[in-house]
Amino acid sequence: MADAPYKLILLRHGESEWNAKNLFTGWVDVNLTEKGEKEAVRGGELLKEAGLLPDVLHTSVQKRAIRTAQLALEAADRLWIPVHRSWRLNERHYGALQGKDKAQIREEFGEEQFMLWRRSYDTPPPELPDGSEFSQSDDPRYAGVPSELRPRTECLKDVVQRMLPYWFDGIIPDLLAGRTVLVAAHGNSLRALVKHLDGISDADISGLNIPTGIPLVYDLDADFHPVNKGGTYLDPEAAKAAIEAVANQGKKK
Numbered sequence: 001m002a003d004a005p006y007k008l009i010l011l012r013h014g015e016s017e018w019n020a021k022n023l024f025t026g027w028v029d030v031n032l033t034e035k036g037e038k039e040a041v042r043g044g045e046l047l048k049e050a051g052l053l054p055d056v057l058h059t060s061v062q063k064r065a066i067r068t069a070q071l072a073l074e075a076a077d078r079l080w081i082p083v084h085r086s087w088r089l090n091e092r093h094y095g096a097l098q099g100k101d102k103a104q105i106r107e108e109f110g111e112e113q114f115m116l117w118r119r120s121y122d123t124p125p126p127e128l129p130d131g132s133e134f135s136q137s138d139d140p141r142y143a144g145v146p147s148e149l150r151p152r153t154e155c156l157k158d159v160v161q162r163m164l165p166y167w168f169d170g171i172i173p174d175l176l177a178g179r180t181v182l183v184a185a186h187g188n189s190l191r192a193l194v195k196h197l198d199g200i201s202d203a204d205i206s207g208l209n210i211p212t213g214i215p216l217v218y219d220l221d222a223d224f225h226p227v228n229k230g231g232t233y234l235d236p237e238a239a240k241a242a243i244e245a246v247a248n249q250g251k252k253k
């Protein structure tokens with residue numbers, strides 16, 4: 001497409017062990033479930049069927065995104081492409097909510113507070129206390145991240161702020177070079193990127209949810225703005241049902 005020279009594919013990881021248990025996850029490095037692995041493979045098949053073959057992969061440093069990308073690329077026979085990883089693509093740090101049951105938090109604090117923590121743009125959950133079993137403070141993968149950049153909790157606004165430098169300096173150069181870029185990341189880091197791409201307001205972003213394992217394709221113009229606003233899910237029917245399921249998390253026990 002002459003007016004849309006750049007191709008970007010966003011892929012949220014497949015179902016994780018803590019998605020399945022309905023726990024706030026954030027920076028805790030949980031693995032995929034078997035269902036999540038299948039979703040990742042299906043995601044790769046969808047790419048292959050659509051003839052959308054990534055030339056380069058960008059992932060977070062969390063295994064649910066890393067493994068999803070690996071399984072998807074294997075299914076698309078693109079395991080060999082170059083890979084870049086950054087903590088800036090990590091899931092939102094969920095502070096003191098990490099490891100907590102979403103339904104229990106909703107019950108304890110009420111729907112309004114639950115949704116404020118979960119989907120408001122600028123209200124972070126309380127900070128993760130020192131010494132929590134769900135802290136990543138001693139994790140060697142973050143040794144190179146200066147302490148002033150290391151979150152103890154984040155709202156979506158914080159995620160936008162830490163993710164955007166990577167979008168501009170890490171991902172755009174690959175697009176500019178004509179590469180089809182696959183970004184394998186997380187519900188909230190991808191919400192942050194989509195908010196930026198589609199110019200979604202701080203208020204409206206609370207209503208946007210990203211389904212697991214279904215590629216979302218953006219055709220970008222010369223200014224890296226989407227020609228297809230909102231992107232195009234490769235399996236729109238499955239995406240619709242999965243978006244609903246994410247939105248309703250916390251409502252069921």
Ligand SMILES: O=C(O)[C@@H](CO)OP(=O)(O)O
Nearest residue numbers: 023024025026091118187
């Ligand atoms: O727990 C999390 O880290 C995220 C993604 O699974 O949850 P939510 O959709 O509630 O922001």
